[in-house]
Amino acid sequence: MGRAGQTVFKQFGYSEIGPLHKKRQLPNQDAFCHHAYPWGELIALSDGLGSHGLSQLGSQAACDAAHRLLEQWHQLPELSVTERLTLFHQNWLQNLAEQDITQCGCTILMVLRLENTLFWAQLGDGLSVLYRSDVDQPECLTANSELFSNQTDALKASFSPTQWQTGSFDVDVCRGFFLCSDGIADDLEQEQQTAFFKQLYTQYRPLTEQQIIADMEQWLQHWPVPGHSDDKTLVAMIVKETP
Numbered sequence: 539m540g541r542a543g544q545t546v547f548k549q550f551g552y553s554e555i556g557p558l559h560k561k562r563q564l565p566n567q568d569a570f571c572h573h574a575y576p577w578g579e580l581i582a583l584s585d586g587l588g589s590h591g592l593s594q595l596g597s598q599a600a601c602d603a604a605h606r607l608l609e610q611w612h613q614l615p616e617l618s619v620t621e622r623l624t625l626f627h628q629n630w631l632q633n634l635a636e637q638d639i640t641q642c643g644c645t646i647l648m649v650l651r652l653e654n655t656l657f658w659a660q661l662g663d664g665l666s667v668l669y670r671s672d673v674d675q676p677e678c679l680t681a682n683s684e685l686f687s688n689q690t691d692a693l694k695a696s697f698s699p700t701q702w703q704t705g706s707f708d709v710d711v712c713r714g715f716f717l718c719s720d721g722i723a724d725d726l727e728q729e730q731q732t733a734f735f736k737q738l739y740t741q742y743r744p745l746t747e748q749q750i751i752a753d754m755e756q757w758l759q760h761w762p763v764p765g766h767s768d769d770k771t772l773v774a775m776i777v778k779e780t781p
Contacts, residue, residue, distance in 0.1 A: 545709045547651075549574060549581055550742070550750045551773030554758035556721060559769060567644075568719050568771040569597035573605055580608045581773045582648035585664060585719040587692055589643075595634065596642030600693060603629035604648045611652050619704055623659060627697045643692040647717040649775065656707040656715070662691045665723035667716040667735045668707065669776075676716070676735040679705060680723075714739050714776035721768030725761070743779055 549572035559566060567586030573579060584600035586593025606629045611617055617625070626646075634642050645662030660666050660680060669676040681703055691701040716735050726734055742750045758770050 545712070546778045547574075547579065547714075547775040548747055548778050549579065549773070549775045550747045550754070551581070551583075551771070552751055552754040552758060553769065553771035554755070554761075556769040565594045566769050567594045567597060568721070568769040569594070569601045570717075570771050570773040571601040571605060572773055572775070573608065575612075578608055578612055578650065578652045579775065580604060580648065580650050581715065581717060581775050582646065583664065583717045583719060583771055583773050584647070585645045585662070585721075585769070585771070587643040587645075587690065590641045592637055592641040593644050595637055596630075596644035596693065599630050599633035599642070600644050600646045602633050603627075604646065604650070607648075608650050608652075611650060611657075615652060619657075619706075620699055622657065623699055623702055623704070624697060626659075627693070630693055631695070639695045643694055645690070645692055645719075649715045649717065651709060654709045656709055656712055658705045658707070658715070660703045661693060661701055663720040663723070665716075665718050665720075665726075665731070666703075667718075667731070668712065669714040669716075669735065669739055670711050671713045671777075672711060675732045676714075676739070678731055679703070712777070714774060716772065716774040718773075719769060719771040721770035722772060724768070725763045738774070739776055742774075743776055 551570045555566040570583040572581045582601045582604035584597035586597040607626045647660045647664045650657045666679045
């Protein structure tokens with residue numbers, strides 16, 4: 539907890555380029571960011587579509603757009619969910635104004651905190667996991683894409699609010715929030731997900747950000763699933779231990 543009882547999070551993230559992209563000398567198509575201010579904070583992750591030639595630009599633009607949205611929400615806290623998503627999409631398009639937008643498709647997973655509210659939004663693949671303070675197991679917020687279609691929803695020129703998944707939560711109910719790209723998510727069986735993220739929370743809560751990143755680098759560089767090829771990225775925020 540922070541001053542006046544305010545919940546304080548530590549943020550961390552790491553991205554490892556996939557073996558296939560490394561072999562072909564292609565860029566990492568994942569991007570992530572995290573930012574913290576006295577009034578709010580953000581974690582975000584984006585995975586560029588493999589079929590798009592400029593998707594690494596799209597994913598970086600998406601993280602930058604999420605950062606800009608946090609500032610906009612701070613300036614206009616009354617913004618509705620749809621208005622926030624609309625602004626985010628406009629930010630993304632502006633960031634890519636000089637690019638061929640049809641080659642910049644990407645997913646986006648983001649958690650924004652403004653004062654005591656956490657806003658979560660996801661478009662496309664990946665996994666968003668909330669660990670609430672009043673339950674013993676982390677909760678996967680992401681809907682099972684297999685229930686819908688094999689088509690990956692992604693950022694594109696047109697805005698489709700119905701494709702988004704969103705949620706709002708009180709900061710005080712959150713022990714931690716984890717976002718990961720499908721390079722990690724697709725290799726976790728559904729029954730493994732809870733244990734995986736609970737272990738990360740338990741292991742990382744007492745560590746410094748530098749210690750966490752060093753550990754993440756080790757296991758992401760030595761991913762144990764045979765034949766894995768995709769980029770792998772995880773970004774998270776967990777409540778800091780009280781000294």
